[in-house]
Amino acid sequence: MSPVIENLDLYVDGFLTSLSIIVVAMIGSLLLGTLIAAFRVSPVPPLRAFGTFWVSTFRNTPLSVVLFFCAFGLPELGINRTFYFFGVLGLILYTSAFVCEAIRSGINSVSAGQAEAARSIGLNFSQSLRFVVLPQALRTVVPPLGSVIIAMFKNSAVVGAFGVGGDLWSTGQTLTSARGYETLPIFIGVAIGFLLITLPAGAVLQVIERKVAIAR
């Protein structure tokens, strides 16, 4: 493992860059995904249609293709930002579709009787969502939502291939391809960097799951 120790500063930088991508993308995709989920269950048919279109598009396209359109398509439209911006944006767009589906499946898991009861005591759409359905949905949503977010942590590796630079993935590539280090130790180092993020995240998720779990 000495190649990793030798380049520890690069790894630390890469880890921090990856971490920042992850944190921004997590906040962004949770917000956007919730919005799209709200569209998908809303009473307004065009909004539902838009939500469905959004989910089918981003869920069925490889992340690398989404990232390509962000990095090379948006500048063609005259939108010039950093590649970091485009990379995080692509990751948010892609992940939002999965966040949306996780939340929607949670809403669906709340038994119809709950919604019926809420409606029958006179609550309207947003009230019954807010006071009855969502609080219950939240509990079932936590495990799938958590795994979507952890999957996004792992997917963030791909963002590094789109001009971001300095993240864990590009650091590994630079060390092996350009500086001639052996692949195995260098990429085990990269793998450890990701495990340092995903394993604690998984543990945190389990704690939350236990906290909110209900017997059904």
Added chain:
Amino acid sequence: MSQQETVLFDAQGPKARRRTMIGTVIGALFLLALAVVVVLRLAGQNQFSMELWGPLLNPGNENFELVWGVIGEGIVNTIKAALVAMTLSVVIGTLIAVARLSLGRYARIPLIGFVEVFRGLPVVVLVYLSVRALPDVGIDLRGWPGGQVFWGLIIGLTAYNMVIFAEVVRAGVASLPRGQREAALATGLTNGQAMRLILLPQAFRVMLPAIISQLVVVLKDTSLVVFVANFDELLSQGESIIRNLGNPIQTFTVIALLYIAINYTLGRLAQWVQARQARGSTAKATGGDDLVPVRDGA
């Protein structure tokens, strides 16, 4: 639209319908304006020229047949890689799940550690390690039919997905009523027989939609090989077209639409299988619902 969702609101009255209508018109106008801006900007960059689109769209173009031959080969390779990786993942995943369910409390700890480590790694890193590092540790895939990169990709994808499947199978078996196993043992079957003959077949039925959905993930993940080495799957073939014709936006648009078409079809297939199962059996089958939509790779 499921029952729960429609229960949440009344059918819209005349006022709400009018509001919806106005909102829709405004929304549609906004989207239309956006589309016009996009089209104008792209046209300003000359992105609609037939020189760039012709090879992809015009059957009369001299490169049309070559381009679609290249794309067709890419689709075949993508599907081939996805199916092989998927089959191996299901088989190995099932073995891991069975091992985990049959081992004692302490004996299963190393196995759980193994599963957690693989679940925590980006699939692109696993593919990179299998393509680039396996030869360094003396595992020679060159003689295998399909070549080293193909099997490297398969091993990377399998390493990632087998542990996901181990979890799916475990959840599937766990979702079965306890009585199933108890009844099997009571009729004199051994533990192994009960697992093989009674529990796994039922669990697989519940898992089938999840398996098909995961196939979408694997199919998309095959494209990650472009960052590692050359294998002529769909995305790499697109890049090859771009190198020859210099039309990245156009080619990527077509490639994206192809991925969406294939994966959308698979997604619908999963839904159809699930709906069929839900109709055909008791409430227990809906246990599969939690397994289906949200697992994801890259």
Added chain:
Amino acid sequence: MSFRRSALVATLSAVVLTAAACGGGEDEAAAPEPEVAEAPEFEAGTTMAEIAESGSITIGTKFDQPGFGLETLDGELEGFDVEVAKIIAAELGIAPEDIQWEQTPSAVREEVIEGGEVDMVVATYTINDERAERITFAGPYYEAGQQIMVAADDDTITGPESFTENPDLTVCSVTGSTPSEQIREYLASDSQLVLFDEYSQCADALGNGQVDAVTTDNVILLGFVSESDGEFKLVGEQFTEEPYGIGIEKGDVAFCEFINETLAANEEAYVAAWEATAGQIEGTQTPELPEPAECV
């Protein structure tokens, strides 16, 4: 080293091959097929004898490098590296259609040579000491140099030093490539360096203003300049020397010398190969075959 060939047969077969090649070509200049040596004889036990005996050769090249080694849509390979490799194969008595082409991107070149997967690698392969520890280089057969490409209307960047002076400028290169490492010396900060998987992506990023410059070997950049309809230009002098060599198994001096002699004896074919491939790019100059380095 002794080898003999039947000149008449070789000339005849070359004529036939050339005729066949002309049949398919339209406006693009097809490289003339080299004369294939008929049953050449080599000292027993040499790599040349083994290859000539087996009747086929495996050659590593790039499939994604316009001008040097590019796989076309119909699966053919074209480029200067490909033609140079054909000249050497012909001298071993192997016709172009008997060559097994292996795709060897930069990262795997030493590996495939060491592993014996290929007999030689001709793949824009810069000779340097680090690599020479693992393999032997024949040649060089071409001398490139790293340079900088910018938008045609850009006059702020004049050379690599511009990146030191102005830390806001960004420069694009390919992940893990030698040029991407060499430009680092001139950068004020690492964030100036943008890395992609392919140079064409760098060129796209330069085209839509996402980066200020692209850097790699000048001959590759010239390809983008000539395709860009005056959108791009090269600035400054080349600031590195990149002699391209032919990679073979470490210590195979006889094969190395054979390659060098073959190139020296086929200067005409060498020039024709250049003019049919990389020489088509505007602004390139037909190179003279460099003096070969000592084979070690």
